[in-house]
Amino acid sequence: MKPRHDHRSEDCRAISALLQRVGDKWTVLVVTTLGKGPMRFSELRYAIGGISQKMLTTTLRSLERDGFATRTVFPTIPPRVDYELTNLGRELLVPVTALSEWARANTERINKARARFDATVK
Amino acid sequence: MKPRHDHRSEDCRAISALLQRVGDKWTVLVVTTLGKGPMRFSELRYAIGGISQKMLTTTLRSLERDGFATRTVFPTIPPRVDYELTNLGRELLVPVTALSEWARANTERINKARARFDATVK
DNA sequence: CCGTATCCGATGAGATACTG
DNA sequence: CAGTATCTCATCGGATACGG
Numbered sequence: 001m002k003p004r005h006d007h008r009s010e011d012c013r014a015i016s017a018l019l020q021r022v023g024d025k026w027t028v029l030v031v032t033t034l035g036k037g038p039m040r041f042s043e044l045r046y047a048i049g050g051i052s053q054k055m056l057t058t059t060l061r062s063l064e065r066d067g068f069a070t071r072t073v074f075p076t077i078p079p080r081v082d083y084e085l086t087n088l089g090r091e092l093l094v095p096v097t098a099l100s101e102w103a104r105a106n107t108e109r110i111n112k113a114r115a116r117f118d119a120t121v122k
Numbered sequence: 123m124k125p126r127h128d129h130r131s132e133d134c135r136a137i138s139a140l141l142q143r144v145g146d147k148w149t150v151l152v153v154t155t156l157g158k159g160p161m162r163f164s165e166l167r168y169a170i171g172g173i174s175q176k177m178l179t180t181t182l183r184s185l186e187r188d189g190f191a192t193r194t195v196f197p198t199i200p201p202r203v204d205y206e207l208t209n210l211g212r213e214l215l216v217p218v219t220a221l222s223e224w225a226r227a228n229t230e231r232i233n234k235a236r237a238r239f240d241a242t243v244k
Numbered sequence: 245c246c247g248t249a250t251c252c253g254a255t256g257a258g259a260t261a262c263t264g
Numbered sequence: 265c266a267g268t269a270t271c272t273c274a275t276c277g278g279a280t281a282c283g284g
Contacts (some may be wrong), residue, residue, distance in 0.1 A: 012151045015218075018225040018232075025277070031183040036234045041246060052278055057247060058132060061196075067235025078245040079284085089229055099217040103140040104133060109210055110140075113189025117150020147257070163266055174258055179267060200265040201264085 021066070026051055026059045028096060031085070034069060035093050038084035068092060143188070147175055148181045150218060153207070156191060157215050160206035189215060 022028060026048070031048050033039070045056055061081055063069040068089035074080040085093070144150060147148070148170070155161070155169050169176050182205055190211035196202040232241040 011222070012154050014151045014229055015154075015222040016147065017279085018229070019141065019145040019150055019218075019221065020147065023141040023143075025138065025142065027132040028141055029134045032134050032137075051143045053247075054249095055277065058277090065236055065239040066232050067239075073246090076245095079247095081246065088228065088235070089227070092224070095217070096137075099141065099219050100133070100137040102214070102217040103137045106210065106213070107136055107140070110188050113210070114187055115185040117189075175267075176259090176269095177257065180257090194268090198265095199264095201267095203266060 021062075022092070022096065024059070026055055027063070028100075030056070030059050030063065031068065031089060031096065032046050032100075034083060034085045037092070038082050041083070044083065063089065092122060143184075144218065146181070148177055149185070150222075152178070152181050152185065153190065153211060153215060153218070154222075156205060156207045157212070160204050163205070164202050166205065181207070185211070 022031075026070075026075070029048055030044065033044060039047065044060075045051060045053070048056070051059075056110050060069065063083075066088075066119075067086055070084050070086055072082045072084070074082070078098065144153075148150075151170055151173075152166065155166060161169065163182075167175065168196070169175060170178070173181075182191065182193065185205075186193050189208055192206050192208055194204045194206070196204070
C-alpha cells in the first residue's frame, strides 16, 4: 500500500542521492577540471591543488564506477594513467554548471544572510 | 570588469561549498517540500517521513541561517512554528530542479554503469 | 608515477530522553 | 508541539608510509 507521503518523496530521495554524490568535497572540482580535456593523474593533482593523493584516487574511482569518467593505463615506466570524461560525465556538467552559475551569482546574498543571522542569534 | 568566463578553481571551490551545503542528507528534501508552500514543523516531519526530529531542526536552522527559509513562531499553547521559503530559497529551487530532472532522467544509466563496474572489478 | 594501507581526528546522523 | 541534550556509531578526509 502507498504511504500517504507518496510520489514526489521518492524522486526527491533519488535527487538527494545524486546531490550527495556530487556534493562531496572534490567531485565537482575534478569533473570541471576534466571538462577541459583528458588529463593524467599528476596533472589533475597539480591543476586542482590541495587534494591529497588518496582523495584524488578515491574520487576518480567513484567517477569511473558511476560512468562519469574513463581510466586509461599506459604500461610504461614510469606508469602513466589518463582520465577523461564520458558522455555521461559531460552531460552531468550541464546542470552542474547551471548550479555553479547560481552559486557565483548568489554567494554574496548567502554570506550576508549568514552574517545577519549570526549577529542576531548570539 | 568581468569580461571572461573564468574557470579558476576559486570559483569551483565556492560551487563545491554550495553543493556540499545543499548536498547533505535532508536539505533538498526539505526545500522541495517547502516549495509547495508554508508548513509547520510537524507537517514537514510527516510529509518527509523518516527524518528525525533532531535532523529536521538542524536542517531548518541551516536554511534559516543561509536565508533560504523563514521561521515564524506563534506563541500559543501548544506552540506552533511555521516555515516558509524566502525568495532566495525559491530561486535556489530553480537550478536544483534542473539537477533533479537530470537525476531522474539518468539514474538508470548510472546504476547500469555501477553494475558493470562492480561486475568486472568485484 | 600511480596506487594502497593504516592511523586518527572531525563531522554526520540516528536513538533516546527530557523541558517549556 | 517544538526544541535541546547526550550518547553512540559510521563515514569522511588528511597525513604518512610503503609497494609495483
